[in-house]
Amino acid sequence: MSLLSVEGISIHFGGLKAVDDVSFEVREGEVFTIVGPNGAGKSTIFNLISRFYDPSAGAIRFDGRDITRLKAEDIAPLGIARTFQNIELFDHSTVLQNLLVGRHRHRRSNFVANAFFLPSVRREEVEHREAIEKVIDFLDLQPYRNKMIAGLPYGVRKVVELARSLACEPKLLLLDEPASGLSVEETQDMAFWIEDIQKDMGVSVLMVEHDMSLVAQVSDRVLAIDHGAMLATGTPAEVQNDPLVIEAYLGREEA
Amino acid sequence: MRFQFKTEYNDDIRLYQDRVQLAWYVALLITAVSLPLFLGDFYISQVTFILIFSIAGMGIMLLVGHTGLVSLGHAAFLAAGAYSTVNLELLGVPFFLALPLGGLFAGVLGAVLAIPVLRLTGIYLAIATLALAIIIEDIIVLAEPLTGGVVGLSVDSIYLFSAAGPEINIYFTPFRFYYLALAVAALVALLYANILRSSTGRAFLAIRDSEVSARAMGINVARYKTLSFGLSCFITGLAGGLLAHFLGHINHEAFLILTSIELLMIVVIGGLGSIHGAFFGAIVFGMLPLTVSIAIETFGAPLGITSTTLPGLSTGIFAGLLVMFILVEPFGIYGRWLKIRTYFQLFPLYRRDMFRRHKSYLKTERMR
Ligand SMILES: Nc1ncnc2c1ncn2[C@@H]1O[C@H](COP(=O)(O)OP(=O)(O)OP(=O)(O)O)[C@@H](O)[C@H]1O
Ligand SMILES: [Mg+2]
Numbered sequence: 001m002s003l004l005s006v007e008g009i010s011i012h013f014g015g016l017k018a019v020d021d022v023s024f025e026v027r028e029g030e031v032f033t034i035v036g037p038n039g040a041g042k043s044t045i046f047n048l049i050s051r052f053y054d055p056s057a058g059a060i061r062f063d064g065r066d067i068t069r070l071k072a073e074d075i076a077p078l079g080i081a082r083t084f085q086n087i088e089l090f091d092h093s094t095v096l097q098n099l100l101v102g103r104h105r106h107r108r109s110n111f112v113a114n115a116f117f118l119p120s121v122r123r124e125e126v127e128h129r130e131a132i133e134k135v136i137d138f139l140d141l142q143p144y145r146n147k148m149i150a151g152l153p154y155g156v157r158k159v160v161e162l163a164r165s166l167a168c169e170p171k172l173l174l175l176d177e178p179a180s181g182l183s184v185e186e187t188q189d190m191a192f193w194i195e196d197i198q199k200d201m202g203v204s205v206l207m208v209e210h211d212m213s214l215v216a217q218v219s220d221r222v223l224a225i226d227h228g229a230m231l232a233t234g235t236p237a238e239v240q241n242d243p244l245v246i247e248a249y250l251g252r253e254e255a
Numbered sequence: 256m257r258f259q260f261k262t263e264y265n266d267d268i269r270l271y272q273d274r275v276q277l278a279w280y281v282a283l284l285i286t287a288v289s290l291p292l293f294l295g296d297f298y299i300s301q302v303t304f305i306l307i308f309s310i311a312g313m314g315i316m317l318l319v320g321h322t323g324l325v326s327l328g329h330a331a332f333l334a335a336g337a338y339s340t341v342n343l344e345l346l347g348v349p350f351f352l353a354l355p356l357g358g359l360f361a362g363v364l365g366a367v368l369a370i371p372v373l374r375l376t377g378i379y380l381a382i383a384t385l386a387l388a389i390i391i392e393d394i395i396v397l398a399e400p401l402t403g404g405v406v407g408l409s410v411d412s413i414y415l416f417s418a419a420g421p422e423i424n425i426y427f428t429p430f431r432f433y434y435l436a437l438a439v440a441a442l443v444a445l446l447y448a449n450i451l452r453s454s455t456g457r458a459f460l461a462i463r464d465s466e467v468s469a470r471a472m473g474i475n476v477a478r479y480k481t482l483s484f485g486l487s488c489f490i491t492g493l494a495g496g497l498l499a500h501f502l503g504h505i506n507h508e509a510f511l512i513l514t515s516i517e518l519l520m521i522v523v524i525g526g527l528g529s530i531h532g533a534f535f536g537a538i539v540f541g542m543l544p545l546t547v548s549i550a551i552e553t554f555g556a557p558l559g560i561t562s563t564t565l566p567g568l569s570t571g572i573f574a575g576l577l578v579m580f581i582l583v584e585p586f587g588i589y590g591r592w593l594k595i596r597t598y599f600q601l602f603p604l605y606r607r608d609m610f611r612r613h614k615s616y617l618k619t620e621r622m623r
Binding site (some may be wrong): 016031050072073074076081082086088089090091092093096097101102103104105107109110111121122125126129164168227 | 267363449452453465482
């Protein structure tokens with residue numbers, strides 16, 4: 001069953017075709033990875049799905065519903081959470097507050113109830129914290145719970161961003177280069193977490209990643225793109241050995 | 256050094272961090288309530304003035320400090336609250352209803368104006384709200400039936416529940432006025448703190464720090480900005496209603512551009528991003544003229560300086576303080592206080608660069 005299907009989407013910035021007629025689908029329960037050289041258009045695909053960019057052609061369907069024309073803020077409530085390649089956290093808030101923002105789509109009270117902090121609001125707050133405590137335990141973030149983001153090391157921020165997207169309790173998780181900038185050990189942790197997110201939590205994952213060993217370890221299927229166009233789809237091994245893909249990577253390195 | 260052990264979620268949700276902090280708040284409340292025992296009429300009315308500007312400061316803090324939007328036109332909403340409260344009272348509405356209704360009017364007005372204005376950001380938003388500050392003076396003069404034009408309106412005593420009383424007047428019953436302002440300030444602070452500890456306040460903070468990821472988390476940025484503007488104007492409008500009665504007579508000169516700028520200065524000097532900051536800023540703003548004139552009398556007399564030879568000195572000092580804070584202490588008085596407190600808590604382990612800002616990492620630029 002396909003959870004997300006992307007059907008022939010394109011977008012161009014001026015004369016540059018950043019994404020050109022790309023189609024793929026993410027099946028329920030799988031880890032699907034997009035690979036490609038720098039500037040291939042991977043992050044742009046993410047921004048199209050999370051509706052920051054409008055595609056010039058094509059359609060995006062999630063859970064049987066056409067989401068091509070929705071607003072960016074209407075995506076998370078459907079159950080799609082994402083991280084950003086360059087980490088977009090709320091820097092002047094604590095880790096806990098960041099994760100609580102992730103719970104936004106599960107809120108039930110309005111601002112008047114909030115101002116009077118009615119008993120229902122208190123119950124809701126306790127529930128949010130129970131949900132978040134599970135994420136904190138899962139990702140070993142206990143030592144940082146009340147720390148400001150602005151003072152945290154890069155590797156921890158990466159994990160906090162993953163935690164915030166998990167706090168959404170999404171059906172589909174979009175991870176833009178979850179291992180970039182991480183050490184070997186941190187990358188290994190990330191790989192285990194992604195496996196657990198898929199297997200134990202039953203969340204489908206769409207990922208962009210450059211680290212091929214991580215890709216091979218966690219991905220069910222891989223799509224390779226270059227210059228915005230699709231090169232190959234298949235298992236990690238198939239894609240890695242595809243002549244077009246090899247040429248795209250080598251061609252770039254020579255240039 | 257104090258350690259906080261949190262054993263249940265409510266420890267985290269409640270308004271104070273630990274027993275020590277609770278004790279401080281209780282002590283503060285007791286001091287505030289018993290203040291009329293120690294201070295005479297003159298000083299009580301000074302403190303009342305500070306409380307009114309603390310309320311206005313909380314209004315603008317919500318917008319500037321917690322949502323990251325700027326307004327150079329908040330005197331307009333101070334005026335909206337003042338004139339609507341007074342006009343409602345002239346129609347016979349008792350003060351305890353007229354004040355919240357006046358605030359509501361300012362809040363709705365703010366929310367409606369916010370819809371077009373909040374499409375702008377940064378300097379453009381500042382200019383648009385500054386325009387508001389400029390036209391409000393003319394609007395007040397032109398709307399003569401409601402505002403009394405250039406002459407203005409003279410404002411009667413407050414009749415809290417009905418014409419029978421209790422009557423509250425800053426000259427005849429300053430203690431009552433003080434308690435009224437204290438009650439409103441405490442109530443606003445409580446509601447404000449409640450908003451900050453629930454999803455609405457977190458949405459504001461999220462918008463302040465990263466609009467992109469706020470949207471990705473499902474926060475409707477336009478709607479929450481409008482809400483923040485409306486709530487901010489509501490609170491400022493409440494302060495306006497109290498201010499009208501405090502002044503006893505209002506015309507456009509009570510709501511100049513300078514007033515808007517002073518409101519903004521209050522929160523910057525007090526410390527952006529904390530409710531405490533609004534109070535600290537209002538204290539500086541309220542005490543400065545008095546401190547300056549006392550200083551001139553004691554030290555200026557031998558030099559032949561009087562307050563008439565140096566008009567505008569306290570405004571000048573206030574502006575100087577603003578520049579100084581922006582340069583050396585961007586987190587305001589509250590930020591400075593936190594540092595001093597940490598210093599004593601950790602003594603002798605405090606490190607000099609403990610509060611030095613860390614290098615910030617790459618930010619997404621493409622989506623800005
Ligand atoms: N908002 C934008 N305006 C103009 N050009 C853009 C914009 N966003 C992306 N591009 C361009 O589109 C192309 C694809 O960018 P994208 O960020 O998707 O690459 P990527 O595959 O994620 O690369 P990397 O591995 O470096 O992250 C690049 O040439 C980029 O400069
Ligand atoms: Mg990218």
